Amino acid sequence: MIQILDDINQANDIKKVNQVDYKQLAREIRRFLVKNISKTGGHLASNLGTVELTMALHLFMNFPEDKLVWDVGHQSYTHKLLTGRKNEFSTLRTYDGLSGFPKRKESECDAFDTGHSSTSISAALGMVKARDLSGEDYKVAAVIGDGALSGGMAYEALNNAARIQSNFMIILNDNEMSISENVGGMANYLGKIRTNSQYHNFKKSLEQSLNSIPGGMGNKIMDKLRRSKDSMKRLVISGMLFEDMGITYIGPIDGHDINQLLMAFQSAARVKEAVLVHVVTKKGKGYRPAEENPSKYHGVDAFNIKTGNGVSHKKGKSYTEVFSETMVELGEKDEKIVAITAAMPSGTGLNNFSKHYPNRFFDVGIAEEHGVTFAAGLAVGGMKPVVAIYSSFLQRAYDQIIHDVCINSLPVIFAIDRSGLVGSDGETHQGIFDITYLSHLPSMTLMAPKNGNELHDMLIYASKYEKGPIAIRYPRGRAYEELEEFRTPIEYGKSEVIYEAPQGIVLLAVGSMVETAVQVKELLDADGKEVTLVNMRFIAPMDEELLHRLAATHAIWVTLEENVKSGGFGEKVAGFLVEHNYQNITQLIISLPDEFIEQGDVSILKEKNGLDEVTVFKKILEITKGVRA
């Protein structure tokens, strides 16, 4: 069989492909994606759904001159394939390998780095303005999914885009899915447009009749209709919500028909304003398991192509599973408990809660800012809201946390999953700033569990705490199962001393770093050092009483956290030592550097950034030289 994909080695090579071969190329791309992602893992379903859409965009646009912005960016694999990165797919999402998201440093064909949702229209609109101000004429397009269109920024951008008077293409890739089912009013509205078949038939026959008028008259009539203000327009044009805002709507278009897509793009390019092309695609297209269960195949680890099953063996319970089970328990005990997710019911583990207590579960869409303020309102109304949001996605709700939750001193519980290093999603998804952005907020309590049991106990504790907001940060993946014998009741602001030596080195560890600290202690023990190990439990407020006590006995303090250094736990402890004039104490801060941390296996990233037990041990030995511990 002829491999057309073999001849695609750099940007714009697709333009050499014969039109009759488009379908074959789409098949080859899908086969390539399934084969590679089955080995590396990655965002399978979204990429399978956008093969023809990406091909059509590459036939229509020129790279790198034209600017294409992918929302979230998890669907950009075909774009990578068509821009000379085919041979790097075996390294997808690994350390130093091909990123799973667009990256400007990876290719000049990637116009904008993404990873978080709903930014594409704003960024692309900025590029449109820059183009116009510089007197240039390249094309600019944003591709945004129906899920990403539930995010507030997308509406802010549409509102702004409605005023422009030059061409700006917004491609709405509507596959009726976010990671889970897409929810909310806009999803309903898009559904109505998609299913209004009577209207589509009428529109199609009208367009055909107009097209048959010679001399381009039909186009002119269609344009007139589009611009008319009377009710005739409502009969002919769908997407009136966009049209009424001042954004031209074209669609719905079959997103798997390249010719239809090309015709739509050509029409869109003639419009001298923002134009939204509504494209309908099937998430997971071409791989049956993914078509049948797009949610499961949204993001996958390596899997067996024949069975669709994952190939790696599950290693114990994850923190997410502990959270998920505890939420069901809490929901049963207390009917004031309500749960909020921003489009991540399965990722956060709240899908369990949603099945047990559907009336007390809220998926607000990809709307973290709204989700937090909505929780504040629920708390004012006497509910006990648990907001489950990944650490890096919660970054965008910083002001809502301050203005709506903290200043109002409301008892909102934040369950912050994916805190610390997450691995293969890389820079945009590492949860390495939350200690920094939460621990200094007045009225905010911040905790981190050492193991699964402690996460359970912290959630129960938080559900009874009524004085203000309380956040619990916990990492992606397997919950630490050791230290089960240490299960003293949670007491506000109190740490847990796991081993206490009369003097020497003290390891003050936060959350996931307790596991590392245990390993470091073993190495130090073997080296004959005296070591105290503290599970901090509370980052804010810190257990100052304990710190004062330890200051009297321990000369070397080592703080360990999976957060950047600036504004982190180590700096808080350093501030404590300075404030109380403990000049004889030497402190070593083990934290991540103040940098964006790239993708890769978490154990590799820990090693590269000095968070592994051997490096920590060596650093401690280094500072103990010359210090009487």
Ligand SMILES: Cc1ncc(C[n+]2csc(CCOP(=O)(O)OP(=O)(O)O)c2C)c(N)n1
């Ligand atoms: C701010 C933010 N919140 C949550 C996510 C997690 N997330 C990644 S993709 C996705 C669904 C996006 O749906 P859609 O835009 O329709 O794309 P599709 O996966 O259907 O192709 C979500 C919720 C994110 N990337 N950014």
Ligand SMILES: CC(=O)[C@@H](O)[C@H](O)COP(=O)(O)O
């Ligand atoms: C693209 C995106 O933001 C999500 O799909 C993310 O990759 C999910 O991460 P987890 O695998 O940690 O749930």
Ligand SMILES: [Mg+2]
């Ligand atoms: Mg979608």
